Amino acid sequence: MKQRYLHVLAALALASATLRAQDPQLSQFYAAPLYLNPALTGNTVQERAILNYRTQWNGLPKGYDTYAMSYDHRTENMHHGYGIMAMRDQAGTHNLAFTHVAVNYAYEAPIDRRRSVRFGLKLGYTMRDYDPSSVVFADQIIRDNAATSIESSMIERNSYFDMGAGGMYYTEQFWIGTSLSHLNRPQQSLMNDGEARLPIRTSTHTGYRMPIDGKKMRRSTSFATIAAHYKSQGKWDQLDVGAYITHKDITGGLWYRGLPGLKKYAPGYPNDDAIVLLVGYETNKQLRIVYSYDVTISWLGTKSGGAHEVSIIFEWPKRSPAKKFRAVPCPKF
Numbered sequence: 001m002k003q004r005y006l007h008v009l010a011a012l013a014l015a016s017a018t019l020r021a022q023d024p025q026l027s028q029f030y031a032a033p034l035y036l037n038p039a040l041t042g043n044t045v046q047e048r049a050i051l052n053y054r055t056q057w058n059g060l061p062k063g064y065d066t067y068a069m070s071y072d073h074r075t076e077n078m079h080h081g082y083g084i085m086a087m088r089d090q091a092g093t094h095n096l097a098f099t100h101v102a103v104n105y106a107y108e109a110p111i112d113r114r115r116s117v118r119f120g121l122k123l124g125y126t127m128r129d130y131d132p133s134s135v136v137f138a139d140q141i142i143r144d145n146a147a148t149s150i151e152s153s154m155i156e157r158n159s160y161f162d163m164g165a166g167g168m169y170y171t172e173q174f175w176i177g178t179s180l181s182h183l184n185r186p187q188q189s190l191m192n193d194g195e196a197r198l199p200i201r202t203s204t205h206t207g208y209r210m211p212i213d214g215k216k217m218r219r220s221t222s223f224a225t226i227a228a229h230y231k232s233q234g235k236w237d238q239l240d241v242g243a244y245i246t247h248k249d250i251t252g253g254l255w256y257r258g259l260p261g262l263k264k265y266a267p268g269y270p271n272d273d274a275i276v277l278l279v280g281y282e283t284n285k286q287l288r289i290v291y292s293y294d295v296t297i298s299w300l301g302t303k304s305g306g307a308h309e310v311s312i313i314f315e316w317p318k319r320s321p322a323k324k325f326r327a328v329p330c331p332k333f
Helices: 002-017 138-142
Strands: 047-056 064-074 080-091 096-110 116-129 157-170 174-181 201-211 222-233 236-247 250-258 264-266 272-282 287-296 307-316
Touching: 096 157, 116 174, 236 272, 250 287
Parallel strands: none
Antiparallel strands: 047 064, 047 307, 064 080, 080 096, 096 116, 116 157, 157 174, 174 201, 201 222, 222 236, 236 250, 250 272, 272 287, 287 307
């Protein structure tokens, strides 16, 4: 009986979860550029295809699983970028799911030979749903474990149009960008009479890249990159701070996620989330494979199982040393 009442509580939590839900997040956010900022669409040689997969909190029943894929194209005149992306996130014993498809456009405007700005727009369509067969309502228990509920307030799925935009300024070594998602504040409630406008998600990302082998930037094969990513949505916010070391085809990274000393969700509950360890390798055919692991440092502890994440990125055609090519210097991982 206790387990049945837990199901009832879970159903109530599901009904109210849309009031404070956040979007899926990736530790390898630079490996999902179309999701991070539409201004990064077409930030590539010419063509790019990306696959992302993240599984989080495997130590707990039914953690989070996130899948994403994208394709983008940069025109030969280097000013326009076009792309399409799809993402699905599923979590919990009730399979609460987020499915999102979007098309992106970006325009690049050089300021001079060393500085440029990029602007991007995203138009998307999102569906949220859950598995109603996994939810037990109070009226089912009262009616001798009835197979179906007479509750009519919840709906199985909700879908809506979604808009986003972003901009970025960059030089050969420095970049700073920001993006805004859910500009139209869509209605995402799973209640027939509910009101749950999706809060605008703000993302600000910046960093600096420098050679560490004594060579000039364009001739170097070893780089150090420091970067930061701040994101907020409603009352929730988070900061990622980290660094990468790249030597030829191998990259290693270390990140911290949280806002220690600046914010506490509750008295005695510090805002610490994870330490992220990352390693990546690029083949001579511009295929990059990246793996990262989140070490949970919040009160969930290591029993949560952390998070594993894998990205596969392929760009073509192969870069020509004779052809000048300049892209935003932010990490591709």
